[in-house]
Amino acid sequence: MSRFFHDTVVLAERNLVRLPRMPDLLIGFTIQPVMFVLLFAFVFGGAISTPGFDYVDFLIPGIIVQNTAFGGFVTALGLADDLTKGLIDRFRSLPTSRASVLAGRTAADIVTNTLSIAILVITGLIIGFSFGTGALDIIAGFALMILFGYAFSWIFALIGMSVSSPEAANGIGFTLIFPITFISSAFVPVDSMPAGLQWFAEINPITIVVDAMRALWLGVPAGNNVWGAVVWCLVLIAIFAPLAVHRYRRIAGG
Amino acid sequence: MSETETSGTAISARGLVKSFGDVRALDGVDFEARRGTVLGVLGPNGAGKTTAVRVLTTLLKADSGEASVAGLDVVEDAPELRSQIGLAGQYAAVDENLTGIENLVMVGRLYGMRRSDARGRADELLERFGLSDAGERIVKTYSGGMRRRLDLAAALVAKPPVVFLDEPTTGLDPRSRLDLWETIESLVADGTTVLLTTQYLDEADRLADRIVVIDLGRVIAEGTSEELKERVGGIRVEVHLTDESSAPAAADALAPMSTEEPAVDGDRVSVRVESETGRIMEAARRLDGAGVDADDVAIRRPTLDDVFLTLTGRELSAEESGGEADREEVPA
Structure with missing residues (x-):
């Protein structure tokens, strides 16, 4: 077991060291989210009515959830790339704990997601976002986002190993995650949507997570949303981590 | 074992x-x-x-x-x-x-x-x-x-x-x-x-x-490697003749270089040799002595293609070989 942690740390470190050398990727979780925040806040902000909130306060938890859902794309790209380039074979030929390749990959996402979330919060604070709760709730919100991002990393891990190229991983990831994050309470109040979309948005787990974030950061009454969001993240990990590991064993031919 | x-x-x-x-x-x-x-x-x-x-x-x-x-x-x-x-x-x-x-x-x-x-x-x-x-x-x-x-x-x-x-x-x-x-x-x-x-x-x-x-x-x-090359005919000196009709004379001239009979294929005559050293010069001298003109005298070393041709009876071009798909097209 200690071997597993050791190897996971070595591989997570590798994933992080190489990151600053891929500027195009770095833009994906630094500048791009900032751009989205600014676009939404200033282009749509005036047109979207969010009774009881400033739009910026409404927006920031929602856009952080969307951005964090996307955070794992680095895992999909990285794994697809490692497979095509033969790195996975190299790792598998070493006396390395086999689960550590995926664990090291998703663990690196925790670091990049944290960075990305911090950038978004700072951007939000600059353009007028303010927390409406105490320190513990704010920290709980950060923790929930990191757990949520980690769950999505496993979904992306499965995608990364199920496609033929890094480009395809990117395409599938975006096609999947854009609709489920947009048809939720992330950007607009759900009751402003047409009936069919409203139905989907209400059962959409993203809505549960966004509402949980608003509860933790804005002080909106939470209902069961916070625990619902935590359970939902754990369920995702429980489903997708074993699927990804299984897929890894299969494609690797072992 | x-x-x-x-x-x-x-x-x-x-x-x-x-x-x-x-x-x-x-x-x-x-x-x-x-x-x-x-x-x-x-x-x-x-x-x-x-x-x-x-x-x-x-x-x-x-x-x-x-x-x-x-x-x-x-x-x-x-x-x-x-x-x-x-x-x-x-x-x-x-x-x-x-x-x-x-x-x-x-x-x-x-x-x-x-x-x-x-x-x-x-x-x-x-x-x-x-x-x-x-x-x-x-x-x-x-x-x-x-x-x-x-x-x-x-x-x-x-x-x-x-x-x-x-x-x-x-x-x-x-x-x-x-x-x-x-x-x-x-x-x-x-x-x-x-x-x-x-x-x-x-x-x-x-x-x-x-x-x-x-x-x-x-x-x-x-x-x-020696055993394999042996099986595909070893190292040969190959002569490209100016005139195809001089092939029998060339074969006679080159015969003393080997214990095996020279092979004739159109305007090409080749003979098996044990080692490469000095063989091109020797072949050129012998042909000259017999009054046979040659365009080219060269050492031919066996390649994977020769090994394949000998062992499987089919030509092989490693670069063009279609990999696994060959299996269906080539009779075993």
């Missing part, structure tokens, strides 16, 4: 079979490499070379058959076996976004070495492979030959007793190929057992103690 034989055997494959769908990539492969020797696995694209390497390095499970490396079974003892092997492949599996040093340190740590030990070993290998100056550079900036050398260095980080090199020089320019050959030779001098796959007879000839030729997932010939 007796105890003494086992102790001298570093790599052993017995009746390996592996199918991918309808294609039998390995169709009952047997071979063995003795400790401290180089085994060349020679064959065209799609012959099953890489599949065999993947089975022996625990990356792939065979459908049937047995294999062991360094006395360890590839299935039962896989985790332990992995600490005894190094693998370098034709795809140069190094992380191109890490520096040379970072790549080697990472691999060392994954073998279970301490960071400082891995760093020391990395410096040592970079020095040995002529990459010291490039160690701090990101691999993306490396040439193809440098990447292969780094890949090979990565395979040697843990000083494994058995090293697998899957087509180490495919796609390299002649200069880098020679460099890599020299590196591999120095490796063998250290007592490492090497399994080398290649499409090139000259590469196997230069590096391997024994060669197995595989085709369509089967071993079709085995022996030393």
